[in-house]
Amino acid sequence: MNKRYVMVHDENKCIGCQACNIACRSENNVPEGVTRLQVRVEGPFGEAPHLHFKYNRVSCQQCENAPCVSVCPTGAAYIDENGLVSIHNDKCVGCQYCVAACPYKVRFINPITKAADKCNFCKDTRLARGEQPACVTACPTDALYFGDANDSQSEVALLLNTKITYQEKTHLGTKPRVYRIPTKRGGIES
Amino acid sequence: MIELNRRHFLKGAGVSGASCALASILPGSLAALEKQPLKGVSSEVASICEMCSTRCPIKARIVDGKNVFITGNKEAKSFGGKVCARGGAGHSLLYDPQRIVNPLKRVGERGAGEWIEISWADAYKEIATKMNQIKQQYGAETIAFSSKSGSLSGHIFHLAEAFGSPNTFTHASTCPGSYVVAAKAIFGTKMKRDLSNSKYIINFGHNLYEGINMSETRGMMQAQMDKGAKLVVFEPRFSIVADKADEWHAIRPGTDVSVALALCHVLIYDNLYDRDFIEKFVVGFDEFAAEVEQYTPEWAETISDVSASAIRRIAHEYASHAPHAVVDFGHRATFTPEEFDMRRALYAANILIGNIERKGGLYMGKKAPGYNKFAGENIAPVLAKPGVEGMPKSSAIRIDQVEKQYAMMWSSGGIYQTILDATLEAKPYQLKAWVMSRTNPMQTLTDRAKVEQTLKALDLVVSCDLYISETAAYADYILPESTYLERDEEIQDKSGKNPAYYVRQRVVETIGNTRPSWQIFKELGQSLGLDKFYPWENMQTLQLMQLNRDHSLLENIKKMGYVSYGKPLMLREPEMVAAFVKAFPNARSVDEDGCYATAMKFKTPSGKIELTSQKIEDMAPGRGVIKHRNVQLKQADEFYFIQGKVAVHTNGATHNVPMLANLMSNNAVWIHPVTAGRLNIHSGDAIQLISSVGSEEGTALVTPGIRQDTVFAYMGFGSKNKELVRATGKGIHCGNLLPNVIAPICGMNLHTTGVKLVKI
Numbered sequence: 042m043n044k045r046y047v048m049v050h051d052e053n054k055c056i057g058c059q060a061c062n063i064a065c066r067s068e069n070n071v072p073e074g075v076t077r078l079q080v081r082v083e084g085p086f087g088e089a090p091h092l093h094f095k096y097n098r099v100s101c102q103q104c105e106n107a108p109c110v111s112v113c114p115t116g117a118a119y120i121d122e123n124g125l126v127s128i129h130n131d132k133c134v135g136c137q138y139c140v141a142a143c144p145y146k147v148r149f150i151n152p153i154t155k156a157a158d159k160c161n162f163c164k165d166t167r168l169a170r171g172e173q174p175a176c177v178t179a180c181p182t183d184a185l186y187f188g189d190a191n192d193s194q195s196e197v198a199l200l201l202n203t204k205i206t207y208q209e210k211t212h213l214g215t216k217p218r219v220y221r222i223p224t225k226r227g228g229i230e231s
Numbered sequence: 232m233i234e235l236n237r238r239h240f241l242k243g244a245g246v247s248g249a250s251c252a253l254a255s256i257l258p259g260s261l262a263a264l265e266k267q268p269l270k271g272v273s274s275e276v277a278s279i280c281e282m283c284s285t286r287c288p289i290k291a292r293i294v295d296g297k298n299v300f301i302t303g304n305k306e307a308k309s310f311g312g313k314v315c316a317r318g319g320a321g322h323s324l325l326y327d328p329q330r331i332v333n334p335l336k337r338v339g340e341r342g343a344g345e346w347i348e349i350s351w352a353d354a355y356k357e358i359a360t361k362m363n364q365i366k367q368q369y370g371a372e373t374i375a376f377s378s379k380s381g382s383l384s385g386h387i388f389h390l391a392e393a394f395g396s397p398n399t400f401t402h403a404s405t406c407p408g409s410y411v412v413a414a415k416a417i418f419g420t421k422m423k424r425d426l427s428n429s430k431y432i433i434n435f436g437h438n439l440y441e442g443i444n445m446s447e448t449r450g451m452m453q454a455q456m457d458k459g460a461k462l463v464v465f466e467p468r469f470s471i472v473a474d475k476a477d478e479w480h481a482i483r484p485g486t487d488v489s490v491a492l493a494l495c496h497v498l499i500y501d502n503l504y505d506r507d508f509i510e511k512f513v514v515g516f517d518e519f520a521a522e523v524e525q526y527t528p529e530w531a532e533t534i535s536d537v538s539a540s541a542i543r544r545i546a547h548e549y550a551s552h553a554p555h556a557v558v559d560f561g562h563r564a565t566f567t568p569e570e571f572d573m574r575r576a577l578y579a580a581n582i583l584i585g586n587i588e589r590k591g592g593l594y595m596g597k598k599a600p601g602y603n604k605f606a607g608e609n610i611a612p613v614l615a616k617p618g619v620e621g622m623p624k625s626s627a628i629r630i631d632q633v634e635k636q637y638a639m640m641w642s643s644g645g646i647y648q649t650i651l652d653a654t655l656e657a658k659p660y661q662l663k664a665w666v667m668s669r670t671n672p673m674q675t676l677t678d679r680a681k682v683e684q685t686l687k688a689l690d691l692v693v694s695c696d697l698y699i700s701e702t703a704a705y706a707d708y709i710l711p712e713s714t715y716l717e718r719d720e721e722i723q724d725k726s727g728k729n730p731a732y733y734v735r736q737r738v739v740e741t742i743g744n745t746r747p748s749w750q751i752f753k754e755l756g757q758s759l760g761l762d763k764f765y766p767w768e769n770m771q772t773l774q775l776m777q778l779n780r781d782h783s784l785l786e787n788i789k790k791m792g793y794v795s796y797g798k799p800l801m802l803r804e805p806e807m808v809a810a811f812v813k814a815f816p817n818a819r820s821v822d823e824d825g826c827y828a829t830a831m832k833f834k835t836p837s838g839k840i841e842l843t844s845q846k847i848e849d850m851a852p853g854r855g856v857i858k859h860r861n862v863q864l865k866q867a868d869e870f871y872f873i874q875g876k877v878a879v880h881t882n883g884a885t886h887n888v889p890m891l892a893n894l895m896s897n898n899a900v901w902i903h904p905v906t907a908g909r910l911n912i913h914s915g916d917a918i919q920l921i922s923s924v925g926s927e928e929g930t931a932l933v934t935p936g937i938r939q940d941t942v943f944a945y946m947g948f949g950s951k952n953k954e955l956v957r958a959t960g961k962g963i964h965c966g967n968l969l970p971n972v973i974a975p976i977c978g979m980n981l982h983t984t985g986v987k988l989v990k991i
Contacts, residue, residue: 054456056440056448056471058878059894063319066890067300073893085469085936090481092936094474178302181313181445182452 044123044189046103046162048174049200051222054184055096057082061176061185068166068175075149077101077160078176093224101126101147101160102209102217109139109148109157118157124218125164130156144210145217162187190218277304277792279723279735281715282317282324282888283881284381284406286723287445288793289314291321291716291738298322298716298739306793309427309446309727316879316894323890324714325742329956330697331711332743341687342705344953351746351754354708359758361691362394365663371395372627373663374691375650379670382720382735384644386752387668387695389619393756393764397625397632398653398662401644405675406882409977410560412639413574416844416976419834422578422593423727424557425801426450429591431549431556433494434464435487435577440471442562442876446727454591461552463545465490465537467873468901468943469936478545481938484871485567485864485983486535490542491558491576492859493531496523497546498583505553505585512831513582515843515856522856534859553584555591563876565979568862568972575857582840588803588831597800599730605827607817611730611796612784614722617776619764633659636851637978646978648676648971654685664691668748669712673701674883674947677969677980678924695751698887699954710755711745718747719770722777722788728799728807734774734788749773802827851976865985870906871938872920872986874946874965882947886958898962899932901943902988907933912990920986925967928991942988 057080065071065078078100085092107126110118117132118139133156140148140157151158163174172178177185188197200206206220273294280287280301288304290312301321305312324330334354339345349357365373376391378384380401388399403411414422426432426439427450439448454460455475464476465487473479482490498504499520509516528539528546549556558580567573578593586592599611630653631637631646640646650672653662665686676682686692686705694706703709712718720735746754753765767773778784788794800811805825812818822829835841848855865871879894880886886896900918912918914933919926920942927949937943949964965982972981 051456053475054452056443056452056475056878058440058443059316060314060319060878062894063316063890064300064302064314067319067322073889082471085474085934089469089935090479092469092474092479094471175300178312179314179319181311181315181443181448182440183311183449 043191045191045218046123046125046187047190047197047201047218047220048103048162048177049186049197049206049220049222050096050098051184051186052096052224053222054182055080055098056182056184057094057096058181060179060181064175064179065160065163068163070153072152075151075158077147077158095224098219098221099145099147100219102145102215102219103162105216105218106214108142108144108213108215112138112142114138121164125161126159127161127164128157128159130154133157144213144215273299276736276738277306277790278738279715279720279733280314280318280321281735282321282885283443284379285444286381287314287318288725288733289318289321290792293739296739298325303445304792306791307446307725307731307733307795309450311445311449313445313449315443315445317881317885317891320885320888320890321714321716324697324885324888325716325739327887327889329887330714330743331699331709332745334711334744335699335709337707341692341707342683342952344704346709349708351744354710355755355758358691358693358708358755359760362664362666362759365690366395369661369663370627372398372625373661374398375400375630375653375662375665376667377401377647377650377665377670377672378668380644382723383669383748385721386749387666389764390752390756390761391666392622393619393761394759395623395625397627397629399645400647400650402647402670402675403644404640404647404978405672405980406563408640408643409565409570409974409979410562410574411643412977413571413578414560415639416571416847417575417578417582417835417841418595420595422560423596424450424559425591425594425728426557426559427453429454429555429557430458430460431552432460432462433545433549433556433558433580434462434466434472434476435482435491435559435561436464436466436470436566436875437559437561438466438470438472438875440475441878443878444562461548467871467938467941468875469934470875471878473936478541480537480541483534483536483938484873484941485862487566488569488573488576489526489531489534489859490537491573491580492523492526492857493528493539493542494546494549494558494580495519495576495583496526497528497543498550498580499523501543501547503547503550503553504583508585508587509583511828512587513840513842514837515841518843518856519579522858526859549580550584552591554586554589556584557581557586557592560593565974565982566873567864567983568974568981569860570974570979571854571976572857572860574977579842579857582842587840588801588828590801590804590807594728594801596726597729598724598726599796602726602730602797602800605800605811605819605830606797606815607819608815610815612732612778612781614724614732614777615779617767617773619766622764628659630659630662631978636854636976638850639976640978646973647672648973648980651676651678651681651685651971654688655681663689664693665689666691666693667702668695668752669697671700671702671883673705673952674950674964674966676971677966677982678971679951679964679967680925681971682966695748699952701883701950701952701955704952704954710751711743712751713741713745713747717741717745719774720747720749721770721773722785725793728801729795729797731793731795732788733793736789802831847976854976864983868987869985870988871941872922872968872984873941873943874982875943877945880945880947884947886947886950887955889957892957896948896957896961897930898945898948899930900963901932901934901937903937903939903941904933904935905939906988907931910988910990912988917991919989919991920963920968921989922968922970922984922986924970927963927967929963942986
């Protein structure tokens, strides 16, 4: 493997504004009715006045140990040389085993291509042009970071080394590559 | 072969659910784009967004002549090359098959939705004939002209002036007017916020994380998360900005002024204010101090439900960060009829800590003429203002000019709501027609029923719009404007701490038979026989006139999209002044303390900051001093009804844009669990809100993020005209519940009222 692409979502900076969602739809021609990426503003949780929202990025987690890949009967789902969970459209038979297997519920059948689809970090659109993924480019509050965690000088490597992060459903052994910086509640005392 | 067959079978079966969703895609819309590969050569055009009124600099990527992706323009540093969901969905508006792309003429009853297509020439001719008839019979002033403010209002107001009507209105009195009028009263000019450098931010429901203003939203987030600034939010609802705050106080709706005045009380009587600054730059302090002596935190607690100890502590914390601290003066109104004094009280809390022209405080925009004077050389080009000789001066008074107290309103567009009384009650005289451009008073004015009556009562209603908006549905003629991605416009000033310009330019070829509004109102003017007031040919002639025929400068602004000159300058910030003087050898010499403080000028009668204003006292006796007045916003058995902005829609404008309608097409009503329990309401239940002017049915959202005595809905939803297919009948229409109440001095329409809540 050459690279280890990861996404870091800082939930402190995220405002749930959906700029990422729209940028993703535009860049990747995501048809109406299906979604590669959204941020769900969940809550508020807690007791007033100590409430808080959860800004939950819902998109492919780019698992190192991806259940969608293990269950795919035709080899359409695969992990590429940079660790990106990818799909050979022409090998996909639309059986939806991957849709059922995904613990993050982020796979769907694309109504245009009729193949399984999901976030691929803009692998064949922006990444192919040497650009950052659409969501990262658009994010108004700089809540998203993307890069190669194998490169120790990269911003994401630095973040993973210095910030507290968590991943969703790690108990399943999927080893997701979307990292989240959890909301840090409480004030900075003056 | 078997595998192939099986594969195709499975594919067909697998997507049956999704196919249903797909069937709803309208032909010719984005669906057409989706079939195109996006890889390969692409080009970008720099322009200005128009999905809201912030006007962020953008770049639009074009593939095969089609706009496919919009992002921010990195040249504008404070905007960070970013774009919000609305901005990113601009192409969804552009290619929406429900856009009106040919002029329409009403054939049925007004508002019945029966239209025929008409040529531009015939539309101009018919409208001009009718307008001239009205002018002859009743006078030009009986035609009102209104527009969304900004670049669009210039051309329709030029027409109004040439035609001879003084009655021009923008949406200011329904949205940002009060902070502008309050700033004019105190500083003589608008002020800007330096949120990104602030170390302590006090926010009264200015929800920058949902009502996104890109540079300010980014500035506040950077201050908070990267630099550790503390954010205190007073808001009745747990909004996104309340969530991101270090402290959230669920203040009683409409009582912000009491907390702001109590903060001022503590600053003055605990001796936390900047005495030196007040002495040098402020008049009317003594009167203000005498007035606020009674406004103790304990008093404010009884009105606002914010604890006195919190107010006292916050005032001390705020002062300890002076001058790099700010009380945000807010944006959209109007929480209380005492809006003017509420905004003045917020400015007062800034003035007291002397944060004017200091990092993290308030400052004045540095446009080219003033900036060049400081620099002693021409750092930035100065825009010429193309004017036309011999414009008629109407002798009629404006319909909102009957009361002296509103004298500060006119340059900001006047009191929009007065169109209703002038039409329905001939106050101060009878209006006969209404010509409007890109404005949606059916959503943004209050008392929708009255707006409808007004539109039905007029002899002529003309609407220039992109869609058959809720208001355009009541027009006699709809003149379809090209979207911002199909138009060229004048060079715009975007100066902040240093001068900057940018320009909106055409990104793609015009779709259908639409025209830019400058052309529409020029051609209508010509049809009215007003040719002599249109000496310019097209937009490029105008742009070159602005830039004194400097072709290369025009090319550069167009290529970069945004051009910034010089260095950031705040007159009382030593580091900035030092860097400025270093960069420009001919710069004005500095004061003893290394600043330009003595050069600070305010366009008030005294030339100073006026905490108390004789001018206001003369306009409205008893209102010269900032004070608290009791107001009743609801009856005892009612709930406060409040509204707010959401990040994916703009007020009355974007609810039909496909991508945005898909994100959110409804506004559930926020109800506290205790309230909901008492009324046996659960999330998802159908509920009814009843106010003094109307009733609305909607869906309940039970959440602890709202006060028990308050209900909340995002504004702009619940359109009642069938033309807006994706928006009509979905959610609560706020304007249908809000009574038409005009706030003193600032002329704002009130946005807080009482409602009864019923489960249905």
